[in-house]
Amino acid sequence: MTARSILSRISTQENVNFVLTNRIPRRLLTQLVGWFSKRRQPLLRDLSIGVWQLFADVDLRDAAKDQFESLHDCFIRELKPGARPIDPDPSVMVSPCDAIVGACGAIDGHQLIQAKGQGYTLDELLVDPALAARYRNGHYVTLRLTSSMYHRFHAPFDLTLEHVTYVAGDTWNTNPIALARVERLFCKNERAVLRARIDVPTGTAGAPSETALVTLVPVASILVASIRLHRLDVLLHLEHPGPNEIPCQARFSRGEEMGWFELGSTILVFVPPGFALASGVAPGQVLRMGQPLLRLPGPA
Numbered sequence: 001m002t003a004r005s006i007l008s009r010i011s012t013q014e015n016v017n018f019v020l021t022n023r024i025p026r027r028l029l030t031q032l033v034g035w036f037s038k039r040r041q042p043l044l045r046d047l048s049i050g051v052w053q054l055f056a057d058v059d060l061r062d063a064a065k066d067q068f069e070s071l072h073d074c075f076i077r078e079l080k081p082g083a084r085p086i087d088p089d090p091s092v093m094v095s096p097c098d099a100i101v102g103a104c105g106a107i108d109g110h111q112l113i114q115a116k117g118q119g120y121t122l123d124e125l126l127v128d129p130a131l132a133a134r135y136r137n138g139h140y141v142t143l144r145l146t147s148s149m150y151h152r153f154h155a156p157f158d159l160t161l162e163h164v165t166y167v168a169g170d171t172w173n174t175n176p177i178a179l180a181r182v183e184r185l186f187c188k189n190e191r192a193v194l195r196a197r198i199d200v201p202t203g204t205a206g207a208p209s210e211t212a213l214v215t216l217v218p219v220a221s222i223l224v225a226s227i228r229l230h231r232l233d234v235l236l237h238l239e240h241p242g243p244n245e246i247p248c249q250a251r252f253s254r255g256e257e258m259g260w261f262e263l264g265s266t267i268l269v270f271v272p273p274g275f276a277l278a279s280g281v282a283p284g285q286v287l288r289m290g291q292p293l294l295r296l297p298g299p300a
Contacts, residue, residue, distance in 0.1 A: 038072045056148040076260050086255035086290040093294040095287040097153040102142035115179035124187040138272045152260040155252035157198045164246040165193040174221040174266045190220035217268040229259040
């Protein structure tokens with residue numbers, strides 16, 4: 001029996017999985033792994049990457065380089081140009097990352113589904129009640145990045161990043177087993193609320209585009225707890241008390257890289273009423289960055 005099959009069997013035992021990945025000193029272990037992963041000793045680097053590949057389905061063939069300075073450098077790898085084609089349809093927002101779709105669909109007032117039997121509210125997650133009010137009866141998508149996936153995230157549409165709220169928090173595992181057991185897990189974990197504005201075509205010749213406010217929420221997980229955003233001169237991590245309010249005016253083109261996680265985690269996407277899930281987007285679907293995620297409102 002291979003190491004990967006042994007790990008797979010353990011992962012299916014929910015009690016064991018939950019204890020091994022949650023009933024431990026989560027923050028301390030996260031900080032320790034963050035320090036360890038950045039060691040640039042060649043033997044340690046090669047051994048660490050080898051063990052990671054042994055236990056996870058890691059595909060490095062589309063990485064921009066084949067030699068890495070450290071395990072951390074491998075985690076946050078960039079891709080070869082063209083490895084993630086961006087869907088050309090101007091009426092869709094694309095997935096900002098490689099991910100497995102979790103809970104998604106219409107928002108019931110301000111209530112959302114975390115996992116079967118567990119929910120949370122917009123107000124608690126987004127911190128700002130005025131911002132939360134914009135998404136009542138809108139749509140959301142939960143995008144889960146596994147540890148072996150590409151860990152960078154990109155702009156789902158041409159947008160202007162207007163404000164970042166960084167919220168320090170816990171580092172519960174964000175896998176389905178933990179989501180089904182820990183109440184309001186996304187609201188407890190470290191996260192960044194990225195408020196962005198996009199232009200929505202009106203469909204009328206010569207008429208100016210309307211704007212819509214969309215929000216991305218990268219949520220940290222155990223062993224992650226560090227979020228890096230381009231255009232901001234600060235590394236968002238556990239040492240910052242929160243919430244931290246960071247105003248900005250950063251323009252990103254559709255598909256342009258916005259930042260990265262240190263390891264796998266979750267990104268929540270929120271859009272106001274009028275948007276809809278793209279065809280085929282449903283729980284369990286595996287998406288790659290650049291594939292259709294949400295459909296913009298049609299012409300008035």
